[in-house]
Amino acid sequence: MDEPHFSSEFLQKYEIHGKVGEGGMGMVYKAVHKSLERSTAIKVIHASSFDDEKAIANFLGEAQLCAKLSHPNIVKVYEASIEGGNPYIAFEYIEGITLAQKIRDAGTLPMKEAIEICIQVLAGLSMAHEYGVVHRDIKPENILIDTEEDQAKIADFGIAKPSSAKARKSKDWVLVGTPAYMSPEQAWGDEATERSDLYSAAAVLFEMLAGQPPFTGNTMQLVSQKMNSDAPSVKNFRPEVPDRFCEILEGGLTRQPEDRYDDAEWFANKLKKAKSFLDKWIAEDRGERPRSRAMSVARMSTSSMTQVPPEASNPSTPATPPPTLAENIARMIQPALNREWWATHGILVLCVILAVGMLGAFMIVILRSLAQG
Numbered sequence: 001m002d003e004p005h006f007s008s009e010f011l012q013k014y015e016i017h018g019k020v021g022e023g024g025m026g027m028v029y030k031a032v033h034k035s036l037e038r039s040t041a042i043k044v045i046h047a048s049s050f051d052d053e054k055a056i057a058n059f060l061g062e063a064q065l066c067a068k069l070s071h072p073n074i075v076k077v078y079e080a081s082i083e084g085g086n087p088y089i090a091f092e093y094i095e096g097i098t099l100a101q102k103i104r105d106a107g108t109l110p111m112k113e114a115i116e117i118c119i120q121v122l123a124g125l126s127m128a129h130e131y132g133v134v135h136r137d138i139k140p141e142n143i144l145i146d147t148e149e150d151q152a153k154i155a156d157f158g159i160a161k162p163s164s165a166k167a168r169k170s171k172d173w174v175l176v177g178t179p180a181y182m183s184p185e186q187a188w189g190d191e192a193t194e195r196s197d198l199y200s201a202a203a204v205l206f207e208m209l210a211g212q213p214p215f216t217g218n219t220m221q222l223v224s225q226k227m228n229s230d231a232p233s234v235k236n237f238r239p240e241v242p243d244r245f246c247e248i249l250e251g252g253l254t255r256q257p258e259d260r261y262d263d264a265e266w267f268a269n270k271l272k273k274a275k276s277f278l279d280k281w282i283a284e285d286r287g288e289r290p291r292s293r294a295m296s297v298a299r300m301s302t303s304s305m306t307q308v309p310p311e312a313s314n315p316s317t318p319a320t321p322p323p324t325l326a327e328n329i330a331r332m333i334q335p336a337l338n339r340e341w342w343a344t345h346g347i348l349v350l351c352v353i354l355a356v357g358m359l360g361a362f363m364i365v366i367l368r369s370l371a372q373g
Contacts (some may be wrong), residue, residue, distance in 0.1 A: 002042045003027075005084050014042065015092075023252045025049045026086070030093060033078075039093040040078060043156075047086050056087055063089050066157040069131060073124030075144060075155040091155075095250040096147040099204070100140035107211050108238065111245075114208035115275045117143070120152040121201050124265035132156070136192040138200035139181040140207065179222040187226040197256040198267055198344045202252030203231075205271075210237035214253060217270050230255060242281035247273045 004027070006016065014031040021028035026045035033040050050056045063080030070076060076092040103109065109117070117283050121143060128135065133158060135142075142156045169178065177186050183199035214231040215222050231253040235241050249271045254260050261267040274281075280291045 004086055008085060010083050015039065016042075017256040021060045031090075033090075038078075041093040042088055042090050043084065044086050044088045047232070050087075050237060056082070059087055063157070066128075067126055069133065069157075071124050071127040072151060073120045073127065074147075074236045075153045075154055075184045077157065092288075094144045094146050094153060094155075096145045098141050098147055098151065099143040099208075102145055103140055103208060103211070109208045111126050111209065111274055111278060114205060115278075116270050117145075117208065118201060118205040119275070121154060121204070121273050122198075122264040122268040124152075124154045124272070125194075125197050125201065125267065128154075128157075129197070129264060134192050134194055135200075135271050136186070137181075137196050138197055140206060141178075141206055143204065158335050179219045179226075180215065182226070183257070185257055187223040193257060194263065198264060199254075200262055200339065201256075201267070202249060205249060206231070206234050207252070209234050209241060211239070215231075226255075240282065240285075242278065242282050248274050249309065330335045 006014075013034060015034055017030040019027055020030045021042070026043055026049070029042045029044070031040045031042050032038065045059075047056065050059065060080045060082075063077060067079065069076040075094060078090040078092070080087065080089045106176065108114075121138070125138070126133065135154065137156070138154070142154065144153045144155050145151075146153055177192070177200070179187065181200045183192065183196040186196055203213050215225040215229075217225065230252065233246050235243070235246050236248055251270070252260055252267055263272070264325070268336045
């Protein structure tokens with residue numbers, strides 16, 4: 001695409017500070033809105049990217065719809081119009097890098113960091129879906145990492161459109177989105193829905209953990225795999241990922257949309273639970289028994305009290321001291337410190353407490369009656 005020619009009227013409104021990105025459809029410039037003194041990114045899209053004037057009008061209408069979205073995890077769209085015959089979008093300028101750059105630099109991300117980024121993406125999608133907007137192209141290149149606020153922000157709603165519930169479905173067999181991340185139904189040529197965005201978000205999470213998307217290859221290979229094969233387990237690429245987390249991720253990567261999570265909030269809540277229990281699940285997969293903090297403190301205190309001086313020990317046959325009273329007590333109460341134990345046994349414990357209380361009250365009444373008699 002040739003460098004666009006900005007009119008004098010446009011330059012009276014915006015001060016252009018240079019090009020910061022370029023893609024197949026257009027270029028992105030950093031600018032400052034003069035009257036508002038606001039840093040802005042301006043994406044100029046070549047008119048040849050659209051079939052006709054109606055397509056341009058639809059694009060501008062969709063951009064204006066996206067301008068209504070206001071969420072910490074969505075790049076704010078300020079305005080959309082036409083400059084020099086080319087449509088453009090002015091949106092929030094973010095100091096940071098794309099998630100794609102972050103993955104390239106790191107290879108794979110720590111599990112908790114990857115989960116947190118996906119939770120934030122799902123939070124933004126949840127809000128967009130409430131307004132009836134489907135992104136249709138969630139991928140690492142369209143997720144910005146704001147280094148100042150340490151937040152993930154969804155960008156480039158350039159091909160976003162109202163959801164199928166609010167727009168006529170069209171099946172024209174034209175791929176809309178990026179093959180490596182698009183849902184199977186998009187690969188088939190069906191209209192993208194909110195659950196299509198959930199699939200793409202799950203594919204991005206898969207790449208953050210595995211270093212590559214679930215499927216790789218050229219466009220035709222990707223389309224065939226999406227339509228005919230289930231996504232592989234992320235454990236094939238990263239063995240330390242817990243089995244229970246793999247099940248949650250697979251719930252977002254199912255081929256049939258109706259088998260996925262109902263909405264972005266449900267998927268996000270699953271990931272929040274996974275992040276909370278991740279260390280426990282990893283320990284369980286390793287065959288370890290995670291110890292509570294109270295148990296660890298008890299072991300440290302009792303081991304220091306019963307430590308045998310080096311000169312009194314036999315290095316050839318080191319003796320293992322028997323468990324102390326404190327250790328035995330800590331071992332007994334450990335299950336009661338586990339929230340999952342309470343979820344399973346809490347009602348039974350409550351019933352026992354009530355029964356003991358009633359029995360005690362009954363005994364007191366009998367003793368008082370005997371004393372008065």
